[in-house]
Amino acid sequence: MENNFDINNLVRENVKEMKPYSSARDEFEDFDTADMIFLDANENPFENGVNRYPDPQQLSVKEVLAKQRNVKTNQILLGNGSDEVLDLLFRVFCEPKTDNVVTLPPTYGMYGVLANINAVENKEVLLSQDFQPQIEKIIEAVDENTKIVFLCSPNNPTGNSFSDESIAYLLQNFKGLVVIDEAYIDFSKKDSWINELDEYPNLVITQTLSKAYGLAGIRLGICYASAEVISVLNKIKPPYNVNELTQKRALERLDNPEKIKSEINSIITQREVLLKVLLDVKFVEKIYPTEANFILVKVDDANKRYAELIAKGIVIRNRTTQPLCDNCLRFTVGTKQENMKLIEVLKQL
Numbered sequence: 400m401e402n403n404f405d406i407n408n409l410v411r412e413n414v415k416e417m418k419p420y421s422s423a424r425d426e427f428e429d430f431d432t433a434d435m436i437f438l439d440a441n442e443n444p445f446e447n448g449v450n451r452y453p454d455p456q457q458l459s460v461k462e463v464l465a466k467q468r469n470v471k472t473n474q475i476l477l478g479n480g481s482d483e484v485l486d487l488l489f490r491v492f493c494e495p496k497t498d499n500v501v502t503l504p505p506t507y508g509m510y511g512v513l514a515n516i517n518a519v520e521n522k523e524v525l526l527s528q529d530f531q532p533q534i535e536k537i538i539e540a541v542d543e544n545t546k547i548v549f550l551c552s553p554n555n556p557t558g559n560s561f562s563d564e565s566i567a568y569l570l571q572n573f574k575g576l577v578v579i580d581e582a583y584i585d586f587s588k589k590d591s592w593i594n595e596l597d598e599y600p601n602l603v604i605t606q607t608l609s610k611a612y613g614l615a616g617i618r619l620g621i622c623y624a625s626a627e628v629i630s631v632l633n634k635i636k637p638p639y640n641v642n643e644l645t646q647k648r649a650l651e652r653l654d655n656p657e658k659i660k661s662e663i664n665s666i667i668t669q670r671e672v673l674l675k676v677l678l679d680v681k682f683v684e685k686i687y688p689t690e691a692n693f694i695l696v697k698v699d700d701a702n703k704r705y706a707e708l709i710a711k712g713i714v715i716r717n718r719t720t721q722p723l724c725d726n727c728l729r730f731t732v733g734t735k736q737e738n739m740k741l742i743e744v745l746k747q748l
């Protein structure tokens with residue numbers, strides 16, 4: 400495995416050759432500011448706030464993100480949740496029935512689902528017992544047709560971050576794309592890999608407003624990568640993939656970083672409270688370290704405890720069928736009141 404990164408070796412031939420759809424709003428980019436009459440997009444002309452198509456490039460949102468994350472707007476692509484961003488990565492880089500990706504279970508299930516949808520082989524290389532990437536096994540799994548290695552850090556459902564050394568090794572030695580899914584990065588003490596974007600042309604980072612930013616309902620996922628990678632993703636994305644209401648709501652929220660920070664701090668405080676209390680719950684056998692807004696615990700009988708909690712009106716995630724997660728339950732950290740209720744119920748069981 401050695402890294403002679405060249406994006407042209409990675410992009411599917413049909414994507415290289417295709418001409419992207421050019422929407423009315425792409426052809427007239429200054430529509431926001433110009434005092435003009437728009438008779439180009441077959442819209443209803445009567446104003447109601449959303450009668451016009453949204454900005455296909457979501458420039459206002461990207462400008463705020465670029466400033467906050469210290470990148471350029473051409474290093475950002477936005478999607479309908481990070482799930483759409485992940486799907487676009489498959490569709491740009493992975494030739495169906497030919498190429499493959501590497502994923503590291505137990506991890507976020509959508510990588511495997513998207514591989515299936517796109518008819519791309521998913522080479523699974525289990526994490527180690529302490530939930531770290533097994534670099535030698537990943538290297539063994541990689542072949543000429545491996546286009547992407549998906550790393551989720553902090554990882555769902557285990558909660559831990561992957562070691563910097565493992566991630567750096569892959570970035571330096573794998574000639575395909577290394578996608579780091581940082582959906583939970585804001586709950587971690589670790590820095591985002593965004594700061595390394597200029598260092599590694601094969602680095603792709605996904606983030607989301609669904610977790611720490613509290614906007615799961617608006618569906619806004621973010622991809623940070625080189626301008627080259629972003630430009631090819633832009634070529635295939637649906638023209639208006641991020642709707643006007645989402646863009647507006649995201650801008651409002653991004654304008655209030657103190658509120659977001661205070662919610663994150665409160666979630667982290669509550670996480671630490673829960674971690675302590677779980678030590679005293681008699682059926683809990685192991686509590687895994689976490690840098691996310693959830694906690695993975697091993698219990699005596701996951702199916703039984705899951706059913707008991709449901710009967711008490713508390714829904715958690717049973718992860719017992721996942722590899723290395725025998726009898727494991729995943730608890731999302733809620734509000735103080737929700738967590739107090741959870742603690743009360745756990746102590747009763």
Ligand SMILES: Cc1ncc(COP(=O)(O)O)c(C=O)c1O
Pocket residue numbers: 479480481482483507551554555580582606607608609615618619620
């Ligand atoms: C690791 C990880 N990535 C991505 C997502 C999905 O994010 P989005 O809501 O932006 O599609 C999730 C949701 O649970 C997740 O756990």
